[in-house]
Amino acid sequence: MSVTAEQQVWVRQARAQSALSKLFDWKPFLVVMCMLPAVGLLAVFLTYPLGLGIWLAFTDTTIGRSGRWVGLENFEYMLEDPIWWNAVFFSVFYTGVATIGKFGLGLWLALLLNNHLPFKSMLRAIILLPWIVPTVLTAIAFWWIYNPQFSIISWMFIELGLRDTNIDFINTAWPARWSLIGANIWRGIPFVAISLLAGLQTISPSLYEAALLDGSTGWQRFRYITFPMLLPILAIVMTFSIIFTFTDFQLVYAITRGGPVNSTHLLATLAFQRGIPGGQLGEGAAIAVSMIPFLVFATLFSYFALARRKWQQGESND
Amino acid sequence: MSATTEPQQTNAATAQPETMTWDSRSRRMVTIYVPLVCFLIILLFPFYWMTITAFKPNAELYDYGRHNPFWISSPTLDHIRLLLFGTAYPRWLMTTMIVSVCATVLSLLSSTLAAYAIQRLRYKGSQYVGLAIYLAYLVPPSILFIPLATMVFQLGLFDSPMALILVYPTFLIPFCTWLLIGYFKSIPFELEECALIDGATRLQILWQITLPLAVPGLISAGIFSFTLSWNEFIYALAFIQSSENKTVPVAILTELVTGDVYQWGALMAGSLLGSLPVAIFYSFFVDYYVSSLTGAVKE
Numbered sequence: 001m002s003v004t005a006e007q008q009v010w011v012r013q014a015r016a017q018s019a020l021s022k023l024f025d026w027k028p029f030l031v032v033m034c035m036l037p038a039v040g041l042l043a044v045f046l047t048y049p050l051g052l053g054i055w056l057a058f059t060d061t062t063i064g065r066s067g068r069w070v071g072l073e074n075f076e077y078m079l080e081d082p083i084w085w086n087a088v089f090f091s092v093f094y095t096g097v098a099t100i101g102k103f104g105l106g107l108w109l110a111l112l113l114n115n116h117l118p119f120k121s122m123l124r125a126i127i128l129l130p131w132i133v134p135t136v137l138t139a140i141a142f143w144w145i146y147n148p149q150f151s152i153i154s155w156m157f158i159e160l161g162l163r164d165t166n167i168d169f170i171n172t173a174w175p176a177r178w179s180l181i182g183a184n185i186w187r188g189i190p191f192v193a194i195s196l197l198a199g200l201q202t203i204s205p206s207l208y209e210a211a212l213l214d215g216s217t218g219w220q221r222f223r224y225i226t227f228p229m230l231l232p233i234l235a236i237v238m239t240f241s242i243i244f245t246f247t248d249f250q251l252v253y254a255i256t257r258g259g260p261v262n263s264t265h266l267l268a269t270l271a272f273q274r275g276i277p278g279g280q281l282g283e284g285a286a287i288a289v290s291m292i293p294f295l296v297f298a299t300l301f302s303y304f305a306l307a308r309r310k311w312q313q314g315e316s317n318d
Numbered sequence: 319m320s321a322t323t324e325p326q327q328t329n330a331a332t333a334q335p336e337t338m339t340w341d342s343r344s345r346r347m348v349t350i351y352v353p354l355v356c357f358l359i360i361l362l363f364p365f366y367w368m369t370i371t372a373f374k375p376n377a378e379l380y381d382y383g384r385h386n387p388f389w390i391s392s393p394t395l396d397h398i399r400l401l402l403f404g405t406a407y408p409r410w411l412m413t414t415m416i417v418s419v420c421a422t423v424l425s426l427l428s429s430t431l432a433a434y435a436i437q438r439l440r441y442k443g444s445q446y447v448g449l450a451i452y453l454a455y456l457v458p459p460s461i462l463f464i465p466l467a468t469m470v471f472q473l474g475l476f477d478s479p480m481a482l483i484l485v486y487p488t489f490l491i492p493f494c495t496w497l498l499i500g501y502f503k504s505i506p507f508e509l510e511e512c513a514l515i516d517g518a519t520r521l522q523i524l525w526q527i528t529l530p531l532a533v534p535g536l537i538s539a540g541i542f543s544f545t546l547s548w549n550e551f552i553y554a555l556a557f558i559q560s561s562e563n564k565t566v567p568v569a570i571l572t573e574l575v576t577g578d579v580y581q582w583g584a585l586m587a588g589s590l591l592g593s594l595p596v597a598i599f600y601s602f603f604v605d606y607y608v609s610s611l612t613g614a615v616k617e
Contacts, residue, residue, distance in 0.1 A: 025519050027439060034435035035447065037428035040493050042454050045466065046488040050457060051378045053465035061468070105357075112354045115346075123358075125604040130361055132600045132607070134549040136567040137589035141364040144371060144582055152367060189361065240456075247458035251553045254571055268460035268552075271348050276556050285464045292461065299456070 016073045022119065048311045056285035058140040074286035084287065087265040091294070093180055094266060095246045101185040101242075102241060106192025113193065113225075114200045131190040139254035145171050146255065173263035176256050180264055183251050192237060200226070200234035235303055242298045247291060368593075371586035372397055379583055397583035398591070405573065406562055407588065408532065414565040415595075418480050418547035421486035425543050426536065428487065429494035434524055436495070437502040438510065448499060455492035462488070463556045470557050481557045482565070486547050493546070496540040501535030538606045541599060548596050566592040 023029055055262070057074055061067030078084045117123060130138065145152055146169035154166040170176045203226065211221050249268040252258060258265035259271060265273070267287055275284020371379065373393040378385040385391060401407045427581075435441070436448045466485060475481035505528060513523045529536070554565040561573055572589040574581060600607060 021519050021521070024521050027441070027520075030442045030520055031435050034431040034439070038432035038451065038495060039447070039485075041424075041428060041487050042451065042491060045469075045485050046454055046457060046462065047460045049465035051467060052469070053461060056468070063471075100489075108353070109357050112350055112357070117350075117354075121605070123354075125601070126358065127361060128604075128607060129365065129597070129600070132545060132596055133365075133593040134551075134567045134596065136549075136551050136571055137368075137592050138364055140570065140585055140589050143366045144586060145364065145367060147582075150380060150582075152387055155387060180339050186360070186364070189357075239522055243456055243458060247460035249460050253551075253555075267449055267535070268458075271460070271464065272552070272556070276467065281468060283465055288461045288464055291458075 004260050012067045023274055044059050053285050054289055056199055057289040058286075059282045061281040061285075063281060065275075070282070074283050075290075077283070078290065083262045083265065084270065084290075086262060087267050087287075088290075088294075090177065090264060091246055091266045091291075093177070093247070094184070094241060095298070098181050098184040098188065098245050099238065099242055101181070102188035102192050102245075103238065106189050107184065107196055107230075109189060109193040110200055111195035111222075113197050124197075128190045128194055130187055131194075135187060135250045136254050138187065139183065142179075142186075142251075143170075143255045146179050170256050171260055173260060176260060176264050180252055180255060183255065184245065184248065185249070188241060188245070192241065195233065195237045196230060199230045203229045235305075239299055239302045242302050243295055246295060246298060267294075365593075368590050371583060374583060374591045396582070397587040399592065400581070400584050402589050405584075406569070407566075407591070409499045409562055410564055410566045410569040411591075411595075413479055413563060414548060414567075417482045417486070418544050418564060420483045421490060421547045422540055424483065424586055425487040425490035425494050426540055427537065429491050429498055430529070430536070432491070433495045433498035438507070438528070439520075443563040448495075451492050451495050453492075455489065455496070459489065459550075459552050463552050466553070467556050476557060477559045477563055479558075479563055481556065482550075482554055484559070485553050486550060489550075490543045490546060494543060497539045497542070498532065498535055501512050501532050501538075505531045517617075526614060534606070537603065541603050541606060544599065545596055 011152075021096045024033070056067070059067030059072060060073070061069045113120070113123065113127070144150075148166060148168060148171055151166060151169060152167075154163070157163045157167065166273055168175055194274075207225050207229075208221055211225060216224075246266075247268050248266055249272065252266050252269045253272070255270060256264045258269045262270075267290065271284045271287040273284075274280050274287060278284070370388070370390060373392040373395070375392060375396065378391060379565075405555050432451065436444045470476050470481045470485070473481075475484070509527055509531075510523050513527055518526070549567065550565075551567050554568045554574075558564050558568065561569070564573065566588075570585065570592060574585050574588055
């Protein structure tokens with residue numbers, strides 16, 4: 001949509017411009033000036049560190065001493081390290097179970113909210129709250145809820161006569177893993193539910209009317225209308241969710257610190273422990289870099305497994 | 319299970335109206351309201367528990383035998399008092415506020431210019447630049463914090479809030495740019511064409527026409543950035559060492575837990591106070607949150 005040449009000439013004659021404003025009207029310069037702050041910040045503090053991190057993984061850098069190139073030594077050490085293998089296992093397990101939980105419950109909640117309800121906007125506001133509040137602070141609340149001695153959940157179970165001893169939430173490996181997954185699901189439900197609700201609201205009611213006329217059951221309407229129409233959004237939200245669950249740090253760091261006996265370390269918390277308090281930056285960087293293949297795989301998988309349907313159906317959902 | 323609102327298909331000839339309405343109403347109760355209430359209770363319980371713990375005297379806190387744990391018989395402000403006058407909590411709040419505000423302003427400025435250039439100036443390859451910025455959001459901080467820690471150290475910014483102000487935009491800019499591109503799209507470009515014909519410069523157009531129209535988008539991006547900065551943990555944990563420069567989330571976890579003595583009341587009071595600014599902010603702008611979240615998904 002450009003102005004015709006004749007008009008441009010007329011504009012230039014109409015006002016004498018200062019050299020500076022002329023410079024700013026020269027498009028290449030303007031574009032560079034506009035892009036510079038954002039691109040500059042991202043290049044210096046995101047792209048460069050990403051490369052630097054990969055380079056560090058091949059050195060034996062420690063805090064306060066720049067490292068020598070040691071080739072694959074860090075990775076060899078990592079592959080022989082049972083703690084790293086356990087962190088890989090737990091990261092995959094945590095991501096898998098928490099994602100299934102989050103999306104199952106989040107979808108259910110979104111479907112519930114998609115009805116005609118009183119106080120709908122207030123409900124939405126309340127439901128988003130867990131996602132808004134700082135993760136670490138809710139993690140501390142969960143830490144208190146899971147307290148071995150004063151756990152409110154244990155107390156309720158005992159009062160109801162379901163158990164006669166306290167539940168050991170975080171001092172043995174498997175209960176600790178499940179406790180962390182529970183906290184992660186709790187935190188993830190609101191985001192998934194509100195995002196999917198937005199998707200549900202874009203589905204045209206006429207589709208449901210047509211299905212009703214054809215005598216469909218509720219399950220069929222969900223299976224053949226709601227779910228396929230939600231897939232594109234589901235793919236995007238799930239990709240995000242998987243990436244941020246796999247690289248999660250805060251919940252584990254706040255509730256168990258990777259314990260008991262390193263059983264609940266995620267790759268991110270293990271990288272932190274080796275790199276920052278442990279001072280082995282090279283080793284920490286190698287562990288952090290080892291997350292990248294998993295992330296790429298998970299992203300491609302979730303994106304293609306879900307989003308491919310979109311063009312098979314030959315219609316977009318926007 | 320489905321939750322569509324259409325009444326069940328009944329044979330209209332035989333069903334009486336009353337039974338039909340009663341039936342669908344009770345069904346609605348069971349399939350919609352009961353699960354919804356369960357969801358609400360579970361989602362809100364940790365907040366309730368946090369609040370109630372923050373105001374409980376220690377005698378009640380550690381004695382479930384004689385006190386119902388779900389209620390407070392004699393609320394106390396001791397934990398809050400300890401937090402505000404016995405620790406550096408006000409200082410931590412201040413630091414967090416400064417870091418969040420500065421990082422937000424820096425990100426908004428950069429994102430607005432970038433989004434405008436990508437969406438309106440339409441230079442060669444602008445979509446690819448937009449895509450690259452968007453992809454930057456997918457690089458998790460857990461991968462970046464170790465190399466960033468070495469950089470921060472070499473720049474002499476270790477243990478200074480400045481390090482956080484410079485690093486936070488890495489996850490704020492992609493988000494804001496993406497949000498603002500969507501917003502600029504919704505502003506009719508004919509307005510800008512008219513201004514161009516009238517001889518306005520590009521900067522004048524941005525300043526006098528586009529930005530005033532984009533204010534709701536800017537508010538959305540601003541509150542989101544503020545919230546994300548306030549909640550950030552891993553960078554603040556890795557780059558800040560001394561107690562007085564810590565941000566609230568890090569300080570509560572590292573400064574209030576000393577040895578084996580957990581001051582649960584003070585910990586919960588700290589979590590509660592640390593959540594309040596964000597929650598208050600949120601309650602004022604809740605529609606912006608929901609719309610930017612859903613708008614972002616729709617894009």
